Amino acid sequence: MNRRVLLFGFGISLPLLVLLGFAFQHDPQIVESPLIGRPAPDFRLADLDGNIVDLAELRGRPVIINFWATYCPPCIVEHPLLMAGARRWQGEIHFLGVIFQDDPDLIAQFNAEYGRWGPSLIDADGGVAIAYGVYGPPETFFIGRDGVIVDKAIGAVSRDQLLDVANRMLAQPAPATG
Amino acid sequence: MTSVLGQGFVLLGLIAAGFGAALGYVAGVRRSAAGLRLTRRLALLFAVAMVGACGVMWYALLSHDFSVSYVAQVGSLSTPLHITIFSLWSSLEGSILFWGLILGLYIAAAATFQRRGHEDYLAYTLATLLAIGAFFTFLIASVADPFAPTPSPVPVDGPGPNPLLQNHLLMAIHPPMLYLGYVGMSVPFAMAVAALLRGQLGATWLRPMRRWLLVPTSFLTAGIMLGGWWSYEVLGWGGYWAWDPVENASFLPWLTGIAALHSGVVQQRRGTLKAWTVILIMITFLLTILGTFLTRSGVVNSVHSFTQSPIGPVFLGFLALCTAAVVVLLSLRIDTLVSEPSNERLVSREGAFLLNNLLFVSLMFTVLVGTLYPIVAESLRGVKVSVGEPYFNRMAVPLFAALLLMMGVGPALPWGGSDPKLVRRALVRPLPAAAAALVLALLLGARSAPVLVVSAFAGFALWVTADQGLRPVRARRRRRGGRGPLAAVLVAPDRLGAYVVHLGVLITFVAVAVSSTFQREAESTLRAGDTLRLGGYEMTFRGAERVQEPHLIRHQAEIEVSSDGQDRGVLYPSLNIYPNQREPIGTPAVRTTAGHDLYLTLMNVGGDGSIGLRAITTPLVAWIWIGVVVMVAGTVLCLIPTAAERRAAMPRAVADLAASPAGGGR
Numbered sequence: 001m002n003r004r005v006l007l008f009g010f011g012i013s014l015p016l017l018v019l020l021g022f023a024f025q026h027d028p029q030i031v032e033s034p035l036i037g038r039p040a041p042d043f044r045l046a047d048l049d050g051n052i053v054d055l056a057e058l059r060g061r062p063v064i065i066n067f068w069a070t071y072c073p074p075c076i077v078e079h080p081l082l083m084a085g086a087r088r089w090q091g092e093i094h095f096l097g098v099i100f101q102d103d104p105d106l107i108a109q110f111n112a113e114y115g116r117w118g119p120s121l122i123d124a125d126g127g128v129a130i131a132y133g134v135y136g137p138p139e140t141f142f143i144g145r146d147g148v149i150v151d152k153a154i155g156a157v158s159r160d161q162l163l164d165v166a167n168r169m170l171a172q173p174a175p176a177t178g
Numbered sequence: 179m180t181s182v183l184g185q186g187f188v189l190l191g192l193i194a195a196g197f198g199a200a201l202g203y204v205a206g207v208r209r210s211a212a213g214l215r216l217t218r219r220l221a222l223l224f225a226v227a228m229v230g231a232c233g234v235m236w237y238a239l240l241s242h243d244f245s246v247s248y249v250a251q252v253g254s255l256s257t258p259l260h261i262t263i264f265s266l267w268s269s270l271e272g273s274i275l276f277w278g279l280i281l282g283l284y285i286a287a288a289a290t291f292q293r294r295g296h297e298d299y300l301a302y303t304l305a306t307l308l309a310i311g312a313f314f315t316f317l318i319a320s321v322a323d324p325f326a327p328t329p330s331p332v333p334v335d336g337p338g339p340n341p342l343l344q345n346h347l348l349m350a351i352h353p354p355m356l357y358l359g360y361v362g363m364s365v366p367f368a369m370a371v372a373a374l375l376r377g378q379l380g381a382t383w384l385r386p387m388r389r390w391l392l393v394p395t396s397f398l399t400a401g402i403m404l405g406g407w408w409s410y411e412v413l414g415w416g417g418y419w420a421w422d423p424v425e426n427a428s429f430l431p432w433l434t435g436i437a438a439l440h441s442g443v444v445q446q447r448r449g450t451l452k453a454w455t456v457i458l459i460m461i462t463f464l465l466t467i468l469g470t471f472l473t474r475s476g477v478v479n480s481v482h483s484f485t486q487s488p489i490g491p492v493f494l495g496f497l498a499l500c501t502a503a504v505v506v507l508l509s510l511r512i513d514t515l516v517s518e519p520s521n522e523r524l525v526s527r528e529g530a531f532l533l534n535n536l537l538f539v540s541l542m543f544t545v546l547v548g549t550l551y552p553i554v555a556e557s558l559r560g561v562k563v564s565v566g567e568p569y570f571n572r573m574a575v576p577l578f579a580a581l582l583l584m585m586g587v588g589p590a591l592p593w594g595g596s597d598p599k600l601v602r603r604a605l606v607r608p609l610p611a612a613a614a615a616l617v618l619a620l621l622l623g624a625r626s627a628p629v630l631v632v633s634a635f636a637g638f639a640l641w642v643t644a645d646q647g648l649r650p651v652r653a654r655r656r657r658r659g660g661r662g663p664l665a666a667v668l669v670a671p672d673r674l675g676a677y678v679v680h681l682g683v684l685i686t687f688v689a690v691a692v693s694s695t696f697q698r699e700a701e702s703t704l705r706a707g708d709t710l711r712l713g714g715y716e717m718t719f720r721g722a723e724r725v726q727e728p729h730l731i732r733h734q735a736e737i738e739v740s741s742d743g744q745d746r747g748v749l750y751p752s753l754n755i756y757p758n759q760r761e762p763i764g765t766p767a768v769r770t771t772a773g774h775d776l777y778l779t780l781m782n783v784g785g786d787g788s789i790g791l792r793a794i795t796t797p798l799v800a801w802i803w804i805g806v807v808v809m810v811a812g813t814v815l816c817l818i819p820t821a822a823e824r825r826a827a828m829p830r831a832v833a834d835l836a837a838s839p840a841g842g843g844r
Binding site for chain 1: 328553
């Protein structure tokens, strides 16, 4: 047994491996959204049927905005959860879908086949996605009664997160003026 | 159905690799011929399983079977056929499957070509390779399963692969080349493990090992070059190397691989540096695993990063396991590799080789530190830092310059270096060439010290390279009186090949030094009819058009180029918009001449028909690629068996015939 090799080998490699292990605690791709705690950017968008939705008019009730597309597998994964959520909090929370760079016809087809949990808003020039800093679908923004962004999910939203944030938003006191 | 078939092949591969690894080890310990035979069969079975799994995935991609999750992730009905084929390696899971395929092919090749002459080691070699294979198939079967069924509802169409990968055909060859390089390092590694387990490192081990090391090293060379070329032709920033963590990750094993090739030469000639060679090979393999981990775990941010995935921790575990195994194995067995006694002098060929090795290893550590520092800083202090080009240039350029000098000094020195007079003469003779190169650089307008130093070193090295490379040809001429140079080359093609590689390195080196020093650029907003001027070129914007293609929309500008009053053709830089990508992706247009490149990028297209145009002129860029092609050609020469090896491979009677005067041998 050559002790020198043993000591030297582990002396160099062990600290390196430990540091690489530490590196996992940080995901370089997740940057805390600077939007959390700030008023949600307002928008006025038409859905597939031409109905206009104005975010400012929804104030007073929590809003969940989901940026999605039919080509994105995690969007499909979270679809049943959003369906269930929209049913459960009907009349309590607004569920809004914003189409992220997808063909409205495909969205309509998808909604017809698998059901819709809220209006699918057409963000034709991508302006709303840019205002919310959406990197790719799906991203979900939780907006409190006062119009302030409470939380954000990147990737398919989980059941626990949806329950937790929805309850937090519902527990918020209603703002003084509607 | 497709999913099940694919998963079946992966499982078959896992079983073959797992059993093969265990069996090979036992067969190695017991020196059992029957065990070795069975291990070889399992190795071939593993290769078949990997070919099958990739075949199934290609079938799923081509038939747009979106029920396979990987196809749903990277497939798209509108993607052209050839891109669909390449999309096998365009995303994480597929790239690991492709990795498995290449490993399978290497294992099959090792099992086939190493049958004779390497029997002593083969069982251990295959056991090690199959153990690596078992890890990769385990990954494919578990955390990186590309065959996982898509959760219902199955989408009717997919997003298609990353647009950057769709933009240029180079993307079809750059990743496979790199993988061939990366994965190929497993073979010399396995051979090194086998040598340690056997406790002997003879000539029957060294010769094939050098060849098995040479092949992946040159694939890596080509892969790195193609990556640089792709970055230059596609990314539109006018450069080819950015010291990006993942570029560095491919560079690290390349450095140690080359160091190992050089220490192998000393081992072959003088019987020394055995432990060095083995250690360098092992480090090379560990660095390929580290590189794969860095790329695929998401711990570094780069153009190359795949998305965050559970594969990271598993890979780190594998890296830790391999490192521990290597360190323990080395400490247990390294003392069995006794170097032949020698009384070396430092100023000799072997001394130069040793210095060259130390330089390569220092360079590797420099790059490694620069690559890992951001990760370390972030995990320890929670700050994001980026180690940029200045660090690498300041640290690495002097080391590169020293290597360049050694490339001249090393081959000039005699083996053993016993006679100081001989040594002095060998070092004085190339000096006029160095002086000539220096003067030439001054005449061409070079004034910066690094370029002048590199020029002088390059002149020195060029003279030595030509002198040494042509020596066998000249010697043969003198002895034989007029025999063709080809015959002389074929006696020892590896010797000439080595100097051809050096020549390629010199070309690339000078081209890099010049191109990075004398780049010029201009940028402007142009309306139709406007002209941008740069370095003698006049670029007139004629108009932009919008082209709709099935999978993208292309904005293309027509730029008429002229210089010295002569028409130099029309260039079409473009901006491509992919439906599922927010940022448009530019495709630069390049006019290449032997002297320099004119490089045009479209920065933006305004609504009023104006464009933002950036023009860059860079001297000698084409020579970077030419140098690499020369290097690869040199490697191919090295792979031709030498006359001695050809004789050894022949049956006795034939060899005697060939050796007789009528046969034209010696």
